Amino acid sequence: xxxxxxxxxxVPAVVxxxxxxxxxxxLAAEHTIHQKGKVFSAAELAIKKGDMVTFLNDDNITHNVLxxxxxxxxxxxxxxxxxxxxxxxxxxxxxxxxxxxxxSMKMQVKVTD
Amino acid sequence: MLSSVTTAHKLARSEQIMMxxxxxxxxxxxxxxxxxxxxxxxxxxxxxVISTRSDANVIVGATRTIELPRQADQSIDQLRAAYRxxxxxxxxxxxxxxxxxxxxxxxxxxxxxxxxxxxLSCASCHSPAYGWGDGQxxxxxxxxxxxxRRSPTIINAAFGLIFMWxxxxxxxxxxxxGPIQADVExxxxxxxxxxxxxxxxxxxxxxxxxxxxxxxTAPQIANAIATYERTVVSARAPFxxxxxxxxxxxxxxxxxxxxxxxxxxxxxxxxxxxNFTDDSFHDIGxxxxxxxxxxFLTSVVKMQYAFKTPGLREIAxxxxxxxxxxxxxxxxxxxxxxxxxxxxxxxSELMKPLRLTTQEKSDLVAFLxxxxxxxxxxxxxxxxx
Numbered sequence: 001x002x003x004x005x006x007x008x009x010x011v012p013a014v015v016x017x018x019x020x021x022x023x024x025x026x027l028a029a030e031h032t033i034h035q036k037g038k039v040f041s042a043a044e045l046a047i048k049k050g051d052m053v054t055f056l057n058d059d060n061i062t063h064n065v066l067x068x069x070x071x072x073x074x075x076x077x078x079x080x081x082x083x084x085x086x087x088x089x090x091x092x093x094x095x096x097x098x099x100x101x102x103x104s105m106k107m108q109v110k111v112t113d
Numbered sequence: 114m115l116s117s118v119t120t121a122h123k124l125a126r127s128e129q130i131m132m133x134x135x136x137x138x139x140x141x142x143x144x145x146x147x148x149x150x151x152x153x154x155x156x157x158x159x160x161x162v163i164s165t166r167s168d169a170n171v172i173v174g175a176t177r178t179i180e181l182p183r184q185a186d187q188s189i190d191q192l193r194a195a196y197r198x199x200x201x202x203x204x205x206x207x208x209x210x211x212x213x214x215x216x217x218x219x220x221x222x223x224x225x226x227x228x229x230x231x232x233l234s235c236a237s238c239h240s241p242a243y244g245w246g247d248g249q250x251x252x253x254x255x256x257x258x259x260x261x262r263r264s265p266t267i268i269n270a271a272f273g274l275i276f277m278w279x280x281x282x283x284x285x286x287x288x289x290x291g292p293i294q295a296d297v298e299x300x301x302x303x304x305x306x307x308x309x310x311x312x313x314x315x316x317x318x319x320x321x322x323x324x325x326x327x328x329x330t331a332p333q334i335a336n337a338i339a340t341y342e343r344t345v346v347s348a349r350a351p352f353x354x355x356x357x358x359x360x361x362x363x364x365x366x367x368x369x370x371x372x373x374x375x376x377x378x379x380x381x382x383x384x385x386x387x388n389f390t391d392d393s394f395h396d397i398g399x400x401x402x403x404x405x406x407x408x409f410l411t412s413v414v415k416m417q418y419a420f421k422t423p424g425l426r427e428i429a430x431x432x433x434x435x436x437x438x439x440x441x442x443x444x445x446x447x448x449x450x451x452x453x454x455x456x457x458x459x460x461s462e463l464m465k466p467l468r469l470t471t472q473e474k475s476d477l478v479a480f481l482x483x484x485x486x487x488x489x490x491x492x493x494x495x496x497x498x
Contacts, residue, residue, distance in 0.1 A: 038391070052174075056179065058179075058181055060184065061382060061462075061463065062415075062461075062462040062463070064413065064415050066410075066413060067171065071170060072170045072171050073171070074171045074173050075412060075413055076173065076176075077414065077415075078414070078415045078462060079176060080462060081181060082178055082179055082180070082181045083176050083177065083178055083179065084176065084177055084179050085173065085174065085175075085176040085177075086173075086174035086175075087171060087172070087173050087174070088171070088172040088174065089170070089171055090169070090170055090171070090172060091170040093170065095171070100394070100410060100413045100415060100416055101393050101394055101395065101415055101416075101419075101461075102391065102392075102393040103274075103275060103280065103393070103394070104274045104275070104392060104393070
């Protein structure tokens with residue numbers, strides 16, 4: 001039995017790699033959270049592991065989206081109007097999120113399997 | 114990066130890859146099982162890599178710019194409507210208003226026996242004589258020690274969303290017991306406070322009337338003081354009369370100042386609504402070493418040197434100004450904002466040199482003066498013995 005040469009395997013291997021990646025990414029859902037009027041557009045958001053939440057600043061002032069749940073920390077920094085930032089949640093968790101500048105802006109992301 | 118691509122786009126891409134795979138299958142002549150194993154391993158590795166790209170539970174992608182629809186400017190009448198005084202004071206469900214609670218709360222608020230040295234009460238630093246502050250640049254505590262920050266007013270605290278200059282108290286109830294126990298302020302531990310109140314016979318019926326419980330407890334003290342504080346609200350000011358339609362209530366200078374406040378002055382972005390505060394935290398570029406809320410959010414750049422926006426009701430009678438009382442007059446306050454403050458990474462995006470004219474500056478101060486109401490003098494209660 002002969003062993004296949006590297007060049008004969010390379011193309012299908014690369015294709016399979018891309019296919020696997022596309023399949024993984026295509027299974028994830030996307031959600032958008034608006035910040036217009038100094039309020040998050042949803043107080044609670046239920047998502048699946050691997051989903052992406054886009055934080056969109058469609059307000060007329062700067063916001064600083066921040067997670068206050070240890071282990072699921074993130075800080076988007078000061079983001080001005082007219083910008084959006086995607087955040088992918090990869091683990092099952094309940095994540096409390098505020099705007100650091102306007103802490104009355106609060107929401108919770110519930111990540112499940 | 115795949116993560117920033119929309120769902121529709123991703124599905125199209127996987128379709129393209131499927132077609133490419135079909136075509137290449139014809140070209141590759143890898144024999145039997147070894148080729149299949151390589152392909153399967155590559156797919157598994159890819160899915161694992163894409164799903165958990167790092168050890169982080171949360172992955173932040175790149176920020177993109179998006180086009181927002183242009184918002185129409187508000188007319189002056191629309192602006193005025195946004196400043197109407199509320200008709201009702203809100204009380205939380207967890208601590209609803211009763212007359213007995215408010216009366217007990219007022220007595221506790223003025224009782225200097227709530228401090229170790231028997232000379233300081235809540236009213237010492239939050240005094241009705243000084244717009245419910247103390248008229249000092251910074252508060253003065255136990256042993257006449259000067260504290261780090263100015264005593265905030267309690268006017269309209271009922272409408273507040275978060276308390277203290279650095280926002281470390283979520284509710285008035287949480288705030289109330291803080292200064293009592295703080296060693297630099299009233300310096301009285303809770304067990305000593307409770308022992309003192311229990312030893313004053315005339316307090317017992319007051320607590321029973323307010324709480325109908327057998328024993329005096331710390332939560333009752335906090336609830337009573339908070340209930341009283343919520344009754345302290347600014348009265349109707351000339352500004353309110355103008356908002357309600359009386360065109361003679363304020364001068365033309367003040368009306369121009371109101372427009373500047375909402376436009377070129379950029380003031381209403383933080384000093385918003387009828388109480389003139391967004392209850393949010395901003396670094397306004399003051400030359401102070403106090404990092405404010407930054408102490409609790411050390412990794413958040415915008416929280417360094419950030420303090421809570423105070424309200425502006427009764428402001429003309431509540432100097433000196435800022436968290437450390439370093440700005441003495443309203444003219445000096447306007448000057449500070451006109452210059453823009455220290456340009457540093459933590460400074461609010463809303464702070465910048467304004468290039469106000471002399472007229473615009475004096476208009477602003479004239480407007481701020483219309484926020485003074487005629488507060489009814491507060492009678493100091495007779496304390497229990």
